[in-house]
Amino acid sequence: MDKTSLSMEGECDWIKYKELTSILQKASYAYYGLDRPLMTDKEYDDLYDELSTLEKETNCVLAGSPTIKVQGYLLNGFTKVKHTKPMLSANKTKDTKEIEKFVTNNRFYGSYKLDGLTVVVRYKNGEFAQGITRGTGIEGEDVTEQCRFIKNLPMTIPYKSNLELRGECVISWDEFKRINRNLDTPYSHPRNLASGTLRNLDLNIIKDRNLSFVVFECVTDMKEDSKSETLIDVHNMGFEIVPITKLNSTVDQVSNALQPEFYQYPTDGIIFELDSRKLSESLGSTSHHECCRMALKWEDEPYETKLKDIEWNTSKTGLINPVAVFEPVDLDGTITTRATLHNVSYIENLQLGIGDTIQVYRANMVIPKVHSNLTRSNAWKLPDKCPCCGGDVEIHNENGSKTLHCMNPDCKAKLLGKLVHFVSKNAINIDGMSEATLQLLIERGWVKSFKDLYNLKENQIYLWKYHTVGFGEKSVDKLLENIEKSRNTTLDRFIYGLCIPLIGRTASKEIAKFFKYDYKKFRTDGIVTHYSQIDGFGDNMNQSLHDYLRENHMKIFTLADEFIFETKSESSNNADLSNKTFVITGSLNHYKNRDELINIIEQLGGKVSGSVSSRTNYLINNDVTSTSGKNKKAKDLGIPIISENQFVQMITS
Ligand SMILES: [Zn+2]
CATH class of the missing domain: 2.40.50.140 (Nucleic acid-binding proteins)
Known part of the structure; x- marks a missing residue:
């Protein structure tokens, strides 16, 4: 476009035009590429409308304008796959008269315009073969593995020829609310949640969130001219399809039937689709949209x-x-x-x-x-x-x-988050310790650190039991009992509970394994270990661990004093106790009871005997100085007396 040929007025339009294009491009990247919207959908739509009006008035459209370019971006870390035919947008309007003009006398049906992440699925020999996101519309990201966790997506179907379907990956409003309840930074819309979930490289996250796949188009020609009939065939193969209206409905009837609040999934309009495949193909497409469908967008009343x-x-x-x-x-x-x-x-x-x-x-x-x-x-x-x-x-x-x-590491708001994590099931696991209870303990000033949970004072417990609304004496006792129980823990739970940046549950387990579940080894070598030598650990994780341990080592040491670190059976399986006979005496505090200890010894091939004799190899007794008969006899026979902790070390080193 030649800028000099424009009048003064045109010049203003030109500046405005460039500005609008650039704003929309940025917003579009933030929205599609990063799942982090910069503006509301409505703002985007309004600017988009303004831009397309301007384009119509000036009769000029730049290459790269969001009105002609299909929006969407690729993330790194996924294999890129070409689409069999370009995935285009639908032409949009907010005016039902435009829709009436569009459908004229042709057979058409209406369906919800689903608001999620568009995905293509391919089947070969009746088996699910591939899932691809829309991406740029020309090529998308391979999400085959992720798709396997979509519960309503069939993995095998009765149809044995090649099949390609287009659909929307969506999260229902109910599921959206459920997931957001547990998130620190809630998602603003199920679409971002669906997109963030499907494009997650951590498959466990996908498993936990109920993604749904809803088919709206069959790409494969199934020798059936009616697209609505084809969709019903697809439904009969086991797929969830988007609700479609009867063919002889009017535009008004369709608009009334498809209200957003009637549907469990988020939608942002209604698609009016010409039913004949042949007619649709003859109409062709522009670089932006296919001419066989038009979207009616809902006006959000401000x-x-x-x-x-x-x-x-x-x-x-x-x-x-x-x-x-x-x-x-x-x-x-x-x-x-x-x-x-x-x-x-x-x-x-x-x-x-x-x-x-x-x-x-x-x-x-x-x-x-x-x-x-x-x-x-x-x-x-x-x-x-x-x-x-x-x-x-x-x-x-x-x-x-x-x-x-x-930036305050001791901020009360953060402390609550850390404590909630610390007591959680996969960390230290204090059964029944809810967020509300922790909040109360923080507000009262009784708990300022993890360690304080284990040092609640007599008067604090008294106040908690008898002067706190909503707590019964028994429930406080039960909680205190559970706090005591949690003192028996394992190194991986302890590390995970600390909330070290970048160190999740799996990494914590790897670290614990590396130190053979021995806290003492971790204590002495933790800060000088190069964690990058552990599989799956990068420089950032190594750095994060070193930073954390350097800053917090005293806190960790004093906190660890509250715990008894159990050894994991998976690591102790390496120890061989065959031909070794043990005698156990006195009370135990590491193992739950004598049976548990006997089980472990026997699992490792050892024997447990009731009395000390010359055939005894070790006497296990936490009170090494005890003057009991068994201790005396062991000493007389020169049999080593070991504590539980020494036993644990024996089977883990
Ligand atoms: Zn703060």
């Missing part, structure tokens, strides 16, 4: 209100989340006063200030969002202290969006 406050809340990880507090508005029947502001960049973009007139809406009829700021005073202030602990804060740049973090 409401005006006044911003009263921006609240900042410190989460368990130290991330400080902003929330908009505004004068009550009725959003489609629900009185709403708060909406998330996501992060610092989001507020910067909206140029918020207390007293500003803002527009809020319910995104996809569910999540309240701030859509725009009409007055843009930009008078908002970034907190310079953590709202929870008053500690220093820092801005981090995460994938292009600025986030605020509390």
